[in-house]
Amino acid sequence: xxxxxxxxxxxxxxxxxxxxxxxxxxxxxxxxxxxxxxxxxxxxxxxxxxxxxxxxxxxxxxxxxxxxxxxxxxxxxxxxxxxxxxxxxxxxxxxxxxxxxxxxxxxxxxxxxxxxxxxxxxxxxxxxxxxxxxxxxxxxxxxxxxxxxxxxxxxxxxxxxxxxxxxxxxxxxxxxxxxxxxxxxxxxxxxxxxxxxxxxxxxxxxxxxxxxxxxxxxxxxxxxxxxxxxxxxxxxxxxxxxxxxxxxxxxxxxxxxxxxxxxxxxx
Amino acid sequence: xxxxxxxxxxxxxxxxxxxxxxxxxxxxxxxxxxxxxxxxxxxxxxxxxxxxxxxxxxxxxxxxxxxxxxxxxxxxxxxxxxxxxxxxxxxxxxxxxxxxxxxxxxxxxxxxxxxxxxxxxxxxxxxxxxxxxxxxxxxxxxxxxxxxxxxxxxxxxxxxxxxxxxxxxxxxxxxxxxxxxxxxxxxxxxxxxxxxxxxxxxxxxxxxxxxxxxxxxxxxxxxxxxxxxxxxxxxxxxxxxxxxxxxxxxxxxxxxxxxxxxxxxxxxxxxxxxxxxxxxxxxxxxxxxxxxxxxxxxxxxxxxxxxxx
Numbered sequence: 001x002x003x004x005x006x007x008x009x010x011x012x013x014x015x016x017x018x019x020x021x022x023x024x025x026x027x028x029x030x031x032x033x034x035x036x037x038x039x040x041x042x043x044x045x046x047x048x049x050x051x052x053x054x055x056x057x058x059x060x061x062x063x064x065x066x067x068x069x070x071x072x073x074x075x076x077x078x079x080x081x082x083x084x085x086x087x088x089x090x091x092x093x094x095x096x097x098x099x100x101x102x103x104x105x106x107x108x109x110x111x112x113x114x115x116x117x118x119x120x121x122x123x124x125x126x127x128x129x130x131x132x133x134x135x136x137x138x139x140x141x142x143x144x145x146x147x148x149x150x151x152x153x154x155x156x157x158x159x160x161x162x163x164x165x166x167x168x169x170x171x172x173x174x175x176x177x178x179x180x181x182x183x184x185x186x187x188x189x190x191x192x193x194x195x196x197x198x199x200x201x202x203x204x205x206x207x208x209x210x211x212x213x214x215x216x217x218x219x220x221x222x223x224x225x226x227x228x229x230x231x232x233x234x235x236x237x238x239x240x241x242x243x244x245x246x247x248x249x250x251x252x253x254x255x256x257x258x259x260x261x262x263x264x265x266x267x
Numbered sequence: 268x269x270x271x272x273x274x275x276x277x278x279x280x281x282x283x284x285x286x287x288x289x290x291x292x293x294x295x296x297x298x299x300x301x302x303x304x305x306x307x308x309x310x311x312x313x314x315x316x317x318x319x320x321x322x323x324x325x326x327x328x329x330x331x332x333x334x335x336x337x338x339x340x341x342x343x344x345x346x347x348x349x350x351x352x353x354x355x356x357x358x359x360x361x362x363x364x365x366x367x368x369x370x371x372x373x374x375x376x377x378x379x380x381x382x383x384x385x386x387x388x389x390x391x392x393x394x395x396x397x398x399x400x401x402x403x404x405x406x407x408x409x410x411x412x413x414x415x416x417x418x419x420x421x422x423x424x425x426x427x428x429x430x431x432x433x434x435x436x437x438x439x440x441x442x443x444x445x446x447x448x449x450x451x452x453x454x455x456x457x458x459x460x461x462x463x464x465x466x467x468x469x470x471x472x473x474x475x476x477x478x479x480x481x482x483x484x485x486x487x488x489x490x491x492x493x494x495x496x497x498x499x500x501x502x503x504x505x506x507x508x509x510x511x512x513x514x515x516x517x518x519x520x521x522x523x524x525x526x527x528x529x530x531x532x533x534x535x536x537x538x539x540x541x542x543x544x545x546x547x548x549x550x551x552x553x554x555x556x557x558x559x560x561x562x563x564x565x566x567x568x569x570x571x572x573x574x575x576x
Contacts, residue, residue, distance in 0.1 A: 006373050010359060017361045092357035096418065099323050099351035099428075100374035101343045263325040 003102045004110040011114020014087075015080060024122065027072050028129075031065055038064075042137075058137045062130045062145075069126020070152040077119040077156045081163030082176035084111040085258070089265055098263065105255035112164045112251055119156045123149070147236070151215065154240045158183060158212060161247025165254035168261065183243075185211035212246045213239050272426050272457045273299035273322065278331035280317055280481075291317045292481045295331070304448060304458040306468040306489075309478035309570055315461045316354070318478070319430050322459075323351060335426065347376070350424035354431040356415025360404035364395055364414055367403060368421050375422035382421070389417040393443065408435040416447060427451055430461045445471050465562045475562060479570040492562045499538045501531045502553030503545060510550055519544075532558055 038061050045054040085108070088094035097107065127149050134141050163179035170178065181188075189204040189211075215236075280292040292314045299305045309315050320326045322333055324341015333340035336348060358367055365386055372382045390396050393413040403411065412435050419427060429448075433441045441464070448458050448471045462468055468475060469489060477485035491498070500522070503510070506529040511521070514531070519541055521529035533541045538555075545552050 003374060006370060010370060013361050014359060017359075092353070092355075093359060095320075095323070095325065095353050096351065096356070096358065096371070096415075097374065098325060099346060099349065100371065101346040101349075101376060102374055103343060262327055263320075 003106045004113060007097070007102075007107055007110020008113035008117060011084070011111050012118050015076075015114065015118045020076060020080070020118075023076075024069075024072060024125070027068055031068050034064070035061055055139070058134075058139050061137070062134050062139065062141075065133055066126045066130035066149070066152075069129065070123055070156070073119045073122035073126070073152075073156050074159050076122060077115065077160035078163045078176050078179045080115040080118065081112070081160045082167045082172040082179065084108075084115055084164050085167055086172045089263065092265055094263060095265070104259040104261075108164065108168070108255050108258045109251070112160065115164070116157065116160045119160055120153065123153055123156055144231075147233075151236075151240060154243050155183070158243045158247045161250045165250030168254040168257040182211050186214035190214070213242050215239050215243075270301045271298040272301050272336060273297065273459060274334045275318070275322075276332050278318070278321065278333060279329045280314075280321060280326060281329045290481055292321070295478075295481070295483055297476060297483065297486070299457060299459055301457055302452065302455055303474055304452050304460065304472045306472040306475045307459060307461040307478065308463070308465070308468060308475055308566060310463075313478045313570065314481040315478060316430055317481075319351075319428055319459075319461060322428065323349075348425040349428060350419035350422065350426070351428045352412075352415045352419040352430065352432050354434050355408075356411050356418065358403060358411070358415070358418075360402065362403050363400050364390055364403065364406075364417075365399050367414060368417055371418045372421045375424075377422055385421055389421050390414075392447075393417050409437060409440050412436055413440065413443070416444065420447070420451070423454075423456075425456055427456055427458045429458065431463065432460070433462070433464060433467060441467060465566060469562050475565075477566065477570050484569045485565060487565075489562070492565065497535050498558035499533050499535060499555060500558045501533065501538075501541065501545070501555050503529045503531060504551040504553050510548060513548060514544070528553070 038057055042054050042057040042061070045051075045057060085094070088097070088111070094107075098104070130145075131141065159179050162182055163175050166175035166178045169175075186208050189207050192200055192204040193208060195201045195204065275295050275297040278292050278295040279290070282289045282291055295314075295318060297318075307315055307318070317326060321328055322335060322340050323346070324339075327341075335345035338345040359370075362370065368386045368389065369379075369382050372385070373379075377385070387396065387399065390399050393416055395410060395413055395417065398406065398410060403414070406414065412432070416432060419429070427448075429444075433444050436444065445467055448460065451458055452471075458471075460468070460472060469492065472489050474488050475485065476483060503521075504527065506521070506524060506527050511529075514520070519531055519533065522532040523530045531541065542552065542555070
């Protein structure tokens with residue numbers, strides 16, 4: 001475990017060194033710029049006594065802040081996860097590390113953990129910013145806000161596990177594309193599962209079941225301030241657990257492939 | 268051969284490149300004895316780094332086997348007592364010298380207390396004491412290479428694999444590497460040194476292995492070369508196939524042949540017998556001299572002109 005943590009710590013430092021933090025600063029700056037207009041509108045609504053509209057605007061601003069960070073975290077999870085081994089091969093640092101007595105799986109899990117921790121840290125910063133904004137706007141956050149953040153966290157875990165796992169078998173761009181598309185695949189193929197052609201019907205059914213389960217929007221809604229009729233927490237938790245398990249399986253399979261793979265270095 | 272630290276048997280390695288099969292190593296056999304310093308010499312593209320990467324388990328043999336300390340190459344057990352430095356020490360630029368050695372030392376299984384003691388020692392030995400807390404991004408190429416050596420030595424391994432370690436080093440740095448190799452040998456470690464610099468090899472190694480286009484062409488003790496050589500060269504004029512066949516039966520073959528003149532090389536104990544035989548055969552014996560073949564002569568004879576880099 002100590003070796004995994006060592007690799008993870010170095011991965012986090014490497015990510016910081018790759019100036020990824022500047023992207024976050026850019027996200028923050030863009031958010032501030034985008035919030036000027038809604039803030040002004042909210043202020044005007046408050047002054048004109050339209051409390052309901054002002055509250056809705058406030059919720060939307062909180063949602064926008066958190067959503068931007070979650071989106072950035074998802075992009076980081078996919079991009080950094082897909083390049084987690086290739087960057088080490090490109091810089092050739094992998095040779096010295098793997099000349100040491102560590103298992104290949106320890107190396108891959110360490111790299112995954114580093115990217116995962118960094119991505120989750122970005123989510124945490126986003127949630128903290130959202131909570132701070134809500135506090136500043138004197139806005140009580142409903143419990144469903146936290147439920148939806150849990151979903152965002154599991155999404156980031158899924159993206160990261162998929163991209164790291166896929167990157168052990170396909171080149172980084174394909175791994176990145178695959179990690180982005182696999183979670184949305186069920187929604188894309190669902191309508192074709194009743195197609196008259198048996199080939200299309202069977203292949204789409206297979207893809208539907210191979211991909212991670214789709215989270216129905218009606219289950220928890222997309223706006224944390226809106227009411228959802230008869231929320232199904234059990235199904236919601238089940239799908240989240242399946243996503244986390246899917247990420248774990250992708251990572252384990254990736255470790256198995258990576259343990260047998262040759263390390264070819266770019267010239 | 269019982270106490271071989273590295274044992275390579277029938278190693279073949281092929282790569283598929285642009286729908287073509289490239290043979291990088293062909294039927295390589297090698298045994299490196301405990302406590303020896305073995306030079307692995309060959310031109311660029313001969314297969315030195317491929318052999319080393321196969322020893323580290325980064326590349327899988329197409330055929331054949333490699334064991335390190337009796338364990339399969341690439342296994343954790345094989346890498347436990349191994350220190351490695353690549354041609355250029357590629358590392359993370361955000362580390363300081365201290366944090367880099369701590370990282371690699373921890374990976375090698377050292378405790379924090381051992382590292383706290385060893386890191387300043389190793390860095391001082393390599394002339395990097397003043398740069399212990401400097402970021403590696405500010406290091407010169409030579410300093411990085413010295414740090415790479417410190418990284419390979421920090422856990423005091425029983426086997427040191429150095430892939431052209433003097434790349435980027437100035438003469439002082441090269442001398443330091445030679446001294447370190449000799450110090451490691453004195454400590455009882457085994458050193459496998461891939462190098463182009465034959466003077467360094469002659470200074471530090473016990474045995475030389477030459478590789479050419481993926482094949483081992485020479486495996487000889489260093490003592491055979493230079494002033495310490497225990498061989499003689501005999502010039503024979505009027506060399507003809509009949510003489511060659513007769514001498515071949517007696518176990519003597521020409522080391523070089525040109526325009527009907529051959530040079531036979533023979534170990535000192537067999538010199539008189541061969542001379543008598545040549546006289547009996549009526550051969551025209553010319554100069555008889557002590558063999559002064561240098562490592563460079565041998566290199567040029569066996570692998571010269573095959574560089575692909």
